[in-house]
Amino acid sequence: MITQLFVVAEAAAEETKHNPILPIWQEIVVGTVAFSVLCFVLMKFVFPQMEKTFQARVDAIEGGIKRAETAQAEANELLEQYRAQLAEARTEAARIRDEARADAEGIRQDVLAKAREESDRIIAAGNEQLSAQRESIVRDLRAEIGTLAVDLAGKIVGEALADEARTRGTVERFIADLDSAGTAGRR
């Protein structure tokens, strides 16, 4: 500013040809036309286009954000749903496991009871059979002993007149017969 004033003063003293503070009308015309052209082109073709692009960009970004929010909400909902389903499945599984355990216990008890019953039954049948056999053996023996006794008595009576030694021999023979018969009968 100071330099300019100084220059102006100096110029005014030395030169009267040009005054820098007075505009040249030709330059005003040229400047006006040039600047008008510039304004026309830029304000008509360039900057409105830029505003449009800005707007489109804002829309795109906002649309994107909205889409993302929707997707996020959807995902959250799904997640909740899955969690609920998972919890349900867990309780279901626990329930089924408990049931199975109870069933298994029941089955085990049943099987045990059945086995015990079976063994009792088998033991009872065995006992019965044993006593039946014993009865029949005793009956057989009784009949055989009668026969034997009759045989012995017959032999003793038959040989009563023989000597005593013979008698003794007969008795011994009878007992030996008895023994061998008893062994054979036992076998």
Next chain:
Amino acid sequence: MIVQSTVLAAEFPPSVEDFYLPSILPWGAENNYWFTKITVLAWVAVALIIVFFLVTYRKPQLVPSKKQWFAESVYGFVRNNIAVEMIGPRGVNFAPYLTTLFCFVIFMNFFGIVPLIQISPNSHIAFPAILAVISYVMFIYVGIRQHGFVKYVKNSLIPPAPWFILPLLIPIEFFSNFLVRPFSLAVRLFANMFAGHMLLLVFTLGGFAMINANALLAPVSILSWILTIALTFLEFLVICLQAYVFTVLTASYVQGALADEH
């Protein structure tokens, strides 16, 4: 720099006449201003800006390419950091004009430090004056359309103050709002560019003047030229700042015109 000084064959100290270059067409004519370096540069600025934006924004993509991003960030800078910041949501309507203004001013200013060009059309007051007049007409028009003529004049002239100060304040308000604003807008830009060019001239030509006067002064000449380079960087700062200031002030005037109260 050497080329420039030999082309201009300017003597030291530089004067205002160094800003008024001979005409290009017809070649060398004095005082013929239709086709000079200044007007050519103005057209070049317009052409470069148009080409830049049309090329970078020919096929806009939602996901921008590097060039498109750059063009958008220029517009976005003025739109968000100047128009919307100063004027509010309605500033979006003014963003196209403000961006055009910003680009035009910064390009025109930038010629001031481009090697071998090194003069800005804005150092001729005609160009800043046009822009200032447009801003002036624009903010008054916007104000009248917003409030109606009477209310707008009342809004802008009568500050909320005790009645007995008003006779003093109203002329001051009128002076500052309707007389000084366009003038200060134009002169601020013009003077900065003018002074910048003059500074570069002084240091460049001063170097030549000293080395011609005495060979022993050569180191000082070199220092002077180094300073020219440093000043060029300073000029770059001034260029950006002035373009920004011009745009911000225009936006602020529009905001003032749109505002409900003083």
